[in-house]
Amino acid sequence: MSDQICRQLEARIHREIPVSRFMGVRLVSLEGSSLVLEAALEPNINVHNTAFAGSLYSICALAGWALVTLLAESEQLDAEIVVARGEIKYIRPVTTEPIVARAVLTGTPASVFDSFLDQGKARARVETLVEQEKTPAVIFSGNYALTGKAASRPAADKDSDCPQQTAQSLRTPS
Amino acid sequence: MSDQICRQLEARIHREIPVSRFMGVRLVSLEGSSLVLEAALEPNINVHNTAFAGSLYSICALAGWALVTLLAESEQLDAEIVVARGEIKYIRPVTTEPIVARAVLTGTPASVFDSFLDQGKARARVETLVEQEKTPAVIFSGNYALTGKAASRPAADKDSDCPQQTAQSLRTPS
Numbered sequence: 004m005s006d007q008i009c010r011q012l013e014a015r016i017h018r019e020i021p022v023s024r025f026m027g028v029r030l031v032s033l034e035g036s037s038l039v040l041e042a043a044l045e046p047n048i049n050v051h052n053t054a055f056a057g058s059l060y061s062i063c064a065l066a067g068w069a070l071v072t073l074l075a076e077s078e079q080l081d082a083e084i085v086v087a088r089g090e091i092k093y094i095r096p097v098t099t100e101p102i103v104a105r106a107v108l109t110g111t112p113a114s115v116f117d118s119f120l121d122q123g124k125a126r127a128r129v130e131t132l133v134e135q136e137k138t139p140a141v142i143f144s145g146n147y148a149l150t151g152k153a154a155s156r157p158a159a160d161k162d163s164d165c166p167q168q169t170a171q172s173l174r175t176p177s
Numbered sequence: 178m179s180d181q182i183c184r185q186l187e188a189r190i191h192r193e194i195p196v197s198r199f200m201g202v203r204l205v206s207l208e209g210s211s212l213v214l215e216a217a218l219e220p221n222i223n224v225h226n227t228a229f230a231g232s233l234y235s236i237c238a239l240a241g242w243a244l245v246t247l248l249a250e251s252e253q254l255d256a257e258i259v260v261a262r263g264e265i266k267y268i269r270p271v272t273t274e275p276i277v278a279r280a281v282l283t284g285t286p287a288s289v290f291d292s293f294l295d296q297g298k299a300r301a302r303v304e305t306l307v308e309q310e311k312t313p314a315v316i317f318s319g320n321y322a323l324t325g326k327a328a329s330r331p332a333a334d335k336d337s338d339c340p341q342q343t344a345q346s347l348r349t350p351s
Binding site: 015016019020021022025026045046047048049050051052055056057058060061062064065068083085086087088089090091092093 | 189190193194195196199200219220221222223224225226229230231232234235236238239242257259260261262263264265266267
């Protein structure tokens with residue numbers, strides 16, 4: 004299931020975001036509220052022959068967007084999701100092949116999506132990390148805006164008072 | 178002069194940052210402490226058919242890097258320049274063709290480069306703006322680290338106590 008929905012979203016990203024194809028972006032896995040996205044190093048190098056800062060941002064931001072998108076889809080939410088703000092810190096150069104970014108949702112999915120269902124809009128915060136030799140090399144924090152139709156999730160789910168259940172439903176067994 | 182040095186750096190960027198070629202990046206002009214960089218919209222679109230957030234960041238960050246690089250080169254500084262931190266706010270979608278980013282140095286070039294000459298390192302702050310229909314659409318703030326050999330500028334210039342003169346020397350008449 005995880006692999007299948009990653010492949011579907013990866014195909015959409017490649018089709019609708021042309022630069023992602025050039026960058027060699029691949030959605031690797033979704034587990035709970037964590038998503039791994041990879042990109043090839045070679046098309047993303049810079050003048051120092053390390054990963055280009057702009058590509059590193061794109062990879063981190065895209066990982067966060069893919070994570071929020073897949074979590075929303077698993078809840079059958081009809082939401083438009085865009086990154087509203089991004090902050091990134093470059094700690095050391097990245098030279099790994101492939102570049103690997105791990106995005107993690109801050110807080111529970113339920114806290115984000117219940118707000119969306121009630122108000123038709125919400126904010127999701129994602130932290131994305133790129134490591135170099137097992138130490139942090141790039142730390143990204145993204146603030147994603149969800150807008151759309153409120154209460155598009157089945158009423159039975161919406162009325163649930165069990166955030167844990169909502170979070171559980173987002174875990175896609177591989 | 179401005180056009181010539183922009184063409185030279187643009188060629189280097191295209192050669193050494195492959196994704197910049199795909200994005201259709203062009204260095205348009207350098208005037209004083211302000212640089213304009215453009216990119217084509219089509220290779221940089223996203224799933225909403227507007228400019229991809231990652232590309233917008235890349236364009237803004239690259240404009241800032243190019244600005245600091247050209248200002249340093251005009252002072253004959255042997256500095257390695259990398260972006261250390263970046264923050265970006267997306268205010269409205271960008272659909273202009275081309276995407277135009279204007280990067281402006283915060284403070285005077287002299288304040289940055291005198292610090293570099295004294296200590297062999299410095300920080301430069303750049304604000305980059307992308308407009309959509311003459312209103313701000315994307316605001317980027319980048320913190321660039323300069324490292325390298327101290328006092329690589331001619332001694333006569335280094336000993337000058339006239340920041341205005343230093344700033345003037347960075348203005349490249351078109």
